[in-house]
Amino acid sequence: MVTNKLNIYNTANQKFMKKIKLVGLALLITQLTFAQEWGRKFEQLGTMLPTPNEYRTASGAPGGAYWQQRADYVINVELDDNNQTIKGFESITYFNQSPDPLNYIWVQLDQNMRAKDSESPLVRTSSIRGDSIPAYFVAMGNNEVTGYDGGFKIIAVKDAGGNDMNYTINHTMMRIDLANVLKPGEKIVFSVDWWYNINNRMLDHGRGGLEYFEKDGNYLYTMAQWFPRMAVYSDFHGWQNKQFLGRGEFALAFGNYDVKITVPSDHIIGATGTLQNPEEVLTSTEIKRFEQAKKSFTEPVIIVTQEEAVKKESAPVTTKATWHFKAENVRDFAFASSRKFIWDAMAVKVGDLTPLAMSYYPKEGNPLWEKESTIAVKNTLETYSKYTIDYPYPKAISVHAASIGMEYPMICFNFGRPDEDGTYSESTRNRMVMVVIHEVGHNFFPMIINSDERQWTWMDEGLNTFLQFRTEQEKYENYPSRRGPAKNIVGYMKGDKNNIRPIMTNSEQLKQFGNNAYAKPATAMNILRETVMGNELFDKAFKTYAERWAFKHPEPADFFRTMEDASGVDLDWFWRGWFFGTDHVDLTVENVKWYKVRDTENTLEGRAQKGQIKNPANVDEDGNFSDFSNGFELITITDTNPRFYGEFKSTVDDEAIRAKLSGKNMYEVTLRNSGGLVTPIIIEWTFKDGSKETEKIPAEIWRYNEERITKVFTKDQEVTNITIDPLLETADVNTDDNYFPKRESESKFDKFKEGKN
Numbered sequence: 001m002v003t004n005k006l007n008i009y010n011t012a013n014q015k016f017m018k019k020i021k022l023v024g025l026a027l028l029i030t031q032l033t034f035a036q037e038w039g040r041k042f043e044q045l046g047t048m049l050p051t052p053n054e055y056r057t058a059s060g061a062p063g064g065a066y067w068q069q070r071a072d073y074v075i076n077v078e079l080d081d082n083n084q085t086i087k088g089f090e091s092i093t094y095f096n097q098s099p100d101p102l103n104y105i106w107v108q109l110d111q112n113m114r115a116k117d118s119e120s121p122l123v124r125t126s127s128i129r130g131d132s133i134p135a136y137f138v139a140m141g142n143n144e145v146t147g148y149d150g151g152f153k154i155i156a157v158k159d160a161g162g163n164d165m166n167y168t169i170n171h172t173m174m175r176i177d178l179a180n181v182l183k184p185g186e187k188i189v190f191s192v193d194w195w196y197n198i199n200n201r202m203l204d205h206g207r208g209g210l211e212y213f214e215k216d217g218n219y220l221y222t223m224a225q226w227f228p229r230m231a232v233y234s235d236f237h238g239w240q241n242k243q244f245l246g247r248g249e250f251a252l253a254f255g256n257y258d259v260k261i262t263v264p265s266d267h268i269i270g271a272t273g274t275l276q277n278p279e280e281v282l283t284s285t286e287i288k289r290f291e292q293a294k295k296s297f298t299e300p301v302i303i304v305t306q307e308e309a310v311k312k313e314s315a316p317v318t319t320k321a322t323w324h325f326k327a328e329n330v331r332d333f334a335f336a337s338s339r340k341f342i343w344d345a346m347a348v349k350v351g352d353l354t355p356l357a358m359s360y361y362p363k364e365g366n367p368l369w370e371k372e373s374t375i376a377v378k379n380t381l382e383t384y385s386k387y388t389i390d391y392p393y394p395k396a397i398s399v400h401a402a403s404i405g406m407e408y409p410m411i412c413f414n415f416g417r418p419d420e421d422g423t424y425s426e427s428t429r430n431r432m433v434m435v436v437i438h439e440v441g442h443n444f445f446p447m448i449i450n451s452d453e454r455q456w457t458w459m460d461e462g463l464n465t466f467l468q469f470r471t472e473q474e475k476y477e478n479y480p481s482r483r484g485p486a487k488n489i490v491g492y493m494k495g496d497k498n499n500i501r502p503i504m505t506n507s508e509q510l511k512q513f514g515n516n517a518y519a520k521p522a523t524a525m526n527i528l529r530e531t532v533m534g535n536e537l538f539d540k541a542f543k544t545y546a547e548r549w550a551f552k553h554p555e556p557a558d559f560f561r562t563m564e565d566a567s568g569v570d571l572d573w574f575w576r577g578w579f580f581g582t583d584h585v586d587l588t589v590e591n592v593k594w595y596k597v598r599d600t601e602n603t604l605e606g607r608a609q610k611g612q613i614k615n616p617a618n619v620d621e622d623g624n625f626s627d628f629s630n631g632f633e634l635i636t637i638t639d640t641n642p643r644f645y646g647e648f649k650s651t652v653d654d655e656a657i658r659a660k661l662s663g664k665n666m667y668e669v670t671l672r673n674s675g676g677l678v679t680p681i682i683i684e685w686t687f688k689d690g691s692k693e694t695e696k697i698p699a700e701i702w703r704y705n706e707e708r709i710t711k712v713f714t715k716d717q718e719v720t721n722i723t724i725d726p727l728l729e730t731a732d733v734n735t736d737d738n739y740f741p742k743r744e745s746e747s748k749f750d751k752f753k754e755g756k757n
């Protein structure tokens with residue numbers, strides 16, 4: 001389409017009037033051009049995103065030829081409570097659903113991060129301080145200090161016929177060479193025989209491991225990354241080939257699990273999946289209470305009481321029991337086992353489904369845990385289901401384990417322990433509720449919407465933290481959410497840029513992990529929802545992403561594209577600024593000029609209009625005003641030159657336009673983008689009679705000039721105050737300069753600048 005300036009007339013009457021105002025001020029507008037460097041802040045992401053293909057479309061949805069691998073596991077495992085070891089025999093059925101023939105397959109041996117030859121301590125920097133506590137030297141990763149012999153001991157790797165297979169262990173990865181090529185559409189069955197010494201979490205802060213309770217001599221096991229797991233082979237990475245160094249989490253394929261866990265028979269196990277043999281491992285009383293819990297939608301039912309758990313602590317048994325669990329379409333399997341466990345459960349209604357919310361905790365967690373944990377699980381399932389998909393698994397478990405928050409399908413391990421006397425502070429309670437919501441929320445990101453955590457932490461932590469914030473706000477009154485509110489990210493955003501990396505940085509290379517991967521993307525989601533897109537467009541797009549990628553493997557571009565595709569909002573500038581950059585939001589009110597249109601009629605009022613009152617004290621060297629004390633300046637709307645109409649045969653009623661604008665207040669506002677990150681502008685006007693008006697201007701206003709914009713606003717009433725971002729929703733790092741009349745600290749800053757000059 002070819003345009004020229006005249007097509008502004010080809011519009012509806014209202015738009016026409018608006019444009020005409022601008023015609024009158026055309027001279028002023030053209031004067032305001034500034035030299036600036038083009039930061040490409042509004043360029044499309046283009047080549048920064050992968051080229052769409054038949055597996056992943058340009059819309060952000062899985063393509064027609066989308067595929068993913070599948071791994072099914074049958075595992076028999078025994079936990080030895082006397083020696084704190086675990087020994088397993090597992091059979092893996094690996095389905096090659098890719099279009100590629102495979103000569104070898106890769107298995108992840110994450111426990112090897114703790115092996116004696118681990119690279120993790122080698123790549124961890126350290127230095128000597130004079131006053132280091134012993135734990136510091138343990139944290140340096142030197143197993144010599146603790147004498148701990150960690151890592152998988154692989155006994156055998158065999159094919160379905162029982163023949164040894166060739167394998168090579170490269171630290172946390174094991175390559176199994178196949179005798180015959182695994183063709184597309186084929187599957188292979190093989191087995192791994194292994195054992196390892198369970199780590200003490202107090203010493204190594206492991207995601208899984210044991211906690212020892214000195215007072216009663218019992219252990220609480222939270223078992224994670226406890227068995228050799230298939231690596232992901234994908235259309236975007238081939239085989240996942242990044243070693244587990246400890247920080248970047250996991251990339252895992254979906255599959256079905258059939259797991260038999262043998263433990264002392266007085267232990268209670270919480271695990272991924274559904275218990276297949278309750279009559280063999282639970283008492284009839286426990287089964288009866290369990291059945292009650294399935295029908296209790298208002299409050300948890302205690303299945304194993306504190307009294308019953310405490311009784312077992314002092315009289316451990318020597319007999320064993322085998323718990324049998326099955327889970328479908330999960331990417332991992334974790335469990336917790338202890339004779340110390342109290343256990344409660346209740347049912348939750350999400351859509352047509354009624355999953356169970358459950359908690360397992362030692363007496364050390366009470367009375368906090370019996371009160372808050374299962375309710376928090378329920379709250380999480382309800383809120384997350386609303387924003388994503390109905391929670392599809394049969395249960396969600398929260399286990400109390402000291403000083404950790406860590407997630408697995410259907411089960412997570414959470415901190416929040418009262419003092420020895422059972423009392424706890426409001427902050428302990430709030431932090432415990434927060435971590436339960438967060439870790440249960442991980443069922444959705446990344447357990448169901450299965451992103452690659454080894455590459456991108458924000459895709460699970462950031463999106464999850466955003467919904468954690470929504471849950472805190474929607475389910476708890478006056479909850480002091482730490483991550484999510486825009487104002488809480490300001491300290492990080494304005495920090496030293498040498499210590500800040502873009503959100504789009506690999507998990508292992510992130511600096512300021514919590515801020516980068518949790519708080520910043522969560523805040524970005526909030527700003528997108530509340531300020532950029534609006535709730536309705538955002539919620540629909542976010543839900544679309546969840547629906548499209550549930551039980552699949554999304555990549556960052558799939559998220560970016562879906563959010564735009566489902567909302568009709570071009571967000572490339574937003575992803576560029578918030579996800580690929582380290583700029584921050586900081587708008588500065590540079591100048592405000594007040595104008596009135598000269599009244600042409602020879603009325604008393606017209607004659608009373610004076611020209612500009614000069615008040616040099618309130619004008620700086622750049623000609624910027626600091627307040628309204630100069631009064632207004634009169635402008636004249638001249639008659640239209642007939643040449644302006646070009647070929648059009650109709651004309652504008654100049655007098656009518658003048659009459660319409662006469663006596664109105666026009667404010668020419670100049671804003672500087674001091675922080676570099678482009679942002680919508682929220683501008684609050686306070687009028688002489690005390691009333692207020694808020695206007696929101698889309699970020700596209702910065703598309704021609706990323707550093708400075710000037711815009712004219714017409715108001716009936718005189719304005720006394722202008723505030724940018726009055727509700728602190730854009731994470732503007734310096735709000736002192738968001739006002740007109742300018743505030744003290746800004747003029748101090750100007751004086752400081754002048755002094756320097």
Ligand SMILES: [Zn+2]
Nearest residue numbers: 438442461464
């Ligand atoms: Zn997390």
